Amino acid sequence: MPTPAATPTDPTVRPGRLPNGELRRQVAVYLDEAPTDTFTAGEIARALSRSSGAVANALSVLAAHGEAVLVSERPARYRATPATGHLASLPSAPARATTPRPPTPVPSVPSDAAPCGPTAPSGPVAPATAPAPMPGAACGPHDAPVTGPVARPNGQLYHPRSVAGVPDVTALRKLRAAGVPALLYGPPGTGKTSVVEAAFGDLITVPGDGDTTVADLVGEYTQTPEGRYLFVHGPLVRAMREGRPLFVDDATLIPPNVLATLYPAMDGRRQVIVKANGGEVVDAADGFYVVAGHNPGVHGAVLSDALSSRFSAQIQVSSDYDLAVQLKIDRRAVRAARNLATRQRRGEVGWAPQLRELIAFDRIAAVLGIEAAAGNLVGVAPEADREIVATVVRDAFGAEHPPLALGNRI
Template structure:
């Protein structure tokens, strides 16, 4: 474990220096969990100051709190970027920072990946995400680098391939807007709600919250949202980095450092349209497909994986409009474990769109050696 040189206690540090020092301690030993007192002993700083730095890093998504009693922290996918940066690791006090300084921060070289290949990352729901290779590095590390460089990311691919899982694994300070045709501007910026006493108060939505707190906003199924609604996000993504909430007396919200927007797109879903305005604002676009080898490693029946591969090949040739993705395969295994493989295979047929079921049933019969039909209720149990 590499221990940073302890500074002279009492020496005044520059803006963000203590946070970067703490981040280096965490990043140097990513498997270790530290208390504020542990890091205070290593750096010669007060445990109170270290505790505040750890809280700031965690709030910004640049570290992870692992327990409350005792209080412990450890590095996450974004910690190394903060440790290697020369810019403040968290929002400084509000000042009129000139744009040239911001451009200089964008030019900071990307740090080396801190996530070891093959090391699972814990998502907020406690489930593990298994990083995949992207541009020669772990995907979670690449996304963390894109955030540090303020390059918006768009993930696209069929439902169930793991786009949301990747975003949740990469960013621990995530706020999400689930898009659909009924999404409104209020779902992004907020709206007035009635209090118990009959009065009304404006409740800010996830967009201004993410901007003020320097957090990540994930717009899932962004291409299902009407373009006129989605345009409310654009001022926060360009050089202005601010929005005006017309419904709240023209309130102006400015983005703090760390604020970042990413989105998901399902090209095959009816009504999903990737407009030029949307595509141009997401400079880094990544196709996400199912990792069938991962499905095998996670214990999915190899016959089910063979069915998925066959159907994926047919889908690529335009012979069928659907193929099982990782989500369906994991569900298959859960059902097979709870019942039996034949029941899970029959359910897989029923999961397919009605027009595609004959081909799916044919492939299932070839692989499993049994003709199966979608699950249906039978006569009353006697």
């Protein structure tokens, strides 16, 4: 088992904070010391006495740069690559001192750009009390006009869509700058996670499910390799302190009493009390923002009035079938998907292929052929809808395509 990477001990470093890039280097060191083993973010976080959310983000960045590889998704396990050793061999980043620095002048914001914060100054120099710019909102690399695909953290390109007359990523950044929480709702596979990742480069994500607990949001005590117990703050506290957006994916699968932890952070208080850590009070820094995803058709997903009322902007997300055509996915598959989507809106069928299924169709067709991909499109449909789906696929492709199944022994 790898030994924990060293962390800065300079007394001027704020507890729990590392210089930029240092956590990724430490994670790389940990992976490189056991290059054939696989690890979850939680395992590495416990060894390094760091937040599992922060380690998960570091692993995602490493994987995007080829300095780690994701070998399984549930649970997500990572392994070193040949490039990991290079990053691990770099010296530790210099400690970040906490000596206050004088405020630096902030340039004026153009009148046609979204503000950097709720009260961004309009003059040439910001007063010392002006809020800090929101990273990933409308300042820095994210304030350029969106005119084409936007890269997500995993390197994949997201193709923006229009909402309220502007690209969706621009709309989300403006909502963040204005402090208006947004809820994206729609079927699985329509791109809710993709647009949020494309909009915010400093995003922290919480995957929601029925087993999510308050500790998964605010943190809990974790045993260190030395046998001590250390309180490790969760993604909500990190996002609040660092002024970053928090994406609660599948929020409506999380028990209501757990989701209630978010409410004081989202309203005018912008504060949470961590009871598990002696009543610690955490105030939200400028830039903190909450955006959530909701799949209305998923079993167990309930959008309560309390949750709905806290998301002032609610945006429906459906599949962009025109994008599927631009991606050169077989037009017959797209035609079948459009047909089923129309029937779904009429209440004739409960399921329709989304962009995720069409991309899977394209990949399967490239490997096993069009007939196998068409059969798989029928096979992934829920049992209750399969007969109608099979009919629509037959009409689109001109032949029957039964679900993929094993045949006779070869």
